[in-house]
Amino acid sequence: MNIPKLPLGDWIESVEAWLTSHFGGLFDIIRTIIGSMVNGIEDILTAAPAIVVMVIIAALAYWVGRWRIALFAFIGLFLIDNLGFWDPSMQSLALVLTASILAIVIGVPTGIWCARNNAVRNVVTVVLDFMQTMPAFVYLLPAVSFFSLGVVPGVIASIIFAIPPTIRLTNLGIRQVPEELVEAADSFGSTPRQKLFKLQLPIAMPTIMAGINQTIMLSLSMVVISSMIGAQGVGAYVYRAVTQAKTGIGFEAGLAIVVLAILLDRLTQHAFKKKHQ
16 A cells, blocks of 8 residues: 555654753753752762761651661661772662652642543543553653753653552542542532542552552663663663673672662651551
8 A cells, every 4th residue: 555654753853842942941941940950969879978878868768668678778888888889889779769750740730630520530540551661762752852961851751651650549449439428518608629639639549559569660661761861870880781792790789779679668658657557
């Protein structure tokens, strides 16, 4: 069949050029805000000597969890410092925390909106399906076009890749609140705001926290991909090790990422459990 090819790629590039020429100032503001957030968190993490940060994080782990988590936190962070990846790991942690915070700030209200409006839910679900099935590398292209190279496009790509679980599970958690409880709240004259904050969100919180936990883990999984567009951190060591076939350095850097992943996962899980005890 001699059917002309749809110029879909040309259309996408035209839209990209139009957005760049008309919203360049907005992208500069976003780049400044996100860059400041990453630098601020990184400055906090690196302001004190590594041993002090290890003790503080271990104490935090003991407070939210058990002594086993605190012991793992101290030994794991000590291993990262011993391998020479302390500063790169803190850079990656700053990127992950920035992306996770912004994803939660955007994702939770969007999930609440989806739970309250079926039309919005239907549209957002299609967008989320697209975001979760599109290869993560594709997000890097428009992020670089709009925000240049560096850590900011890495944060943007991480948000796009990691935000769907928070939106989906916030929507699901609120919709799973028993209808009898909602009707009882209505019968007592509760306003929509009172129903949301005093009934629906508390009951849906376990499901919402599961989504937030997944968002944090997905953000961490983007540190290596983000290094391809100039984001510094331990992911850059993994990327260089792959391109230079240096298995040892790649394994050590990968081990640092694994320690951070386990630590963030256990801390978020136990922080929620402690709150509900």
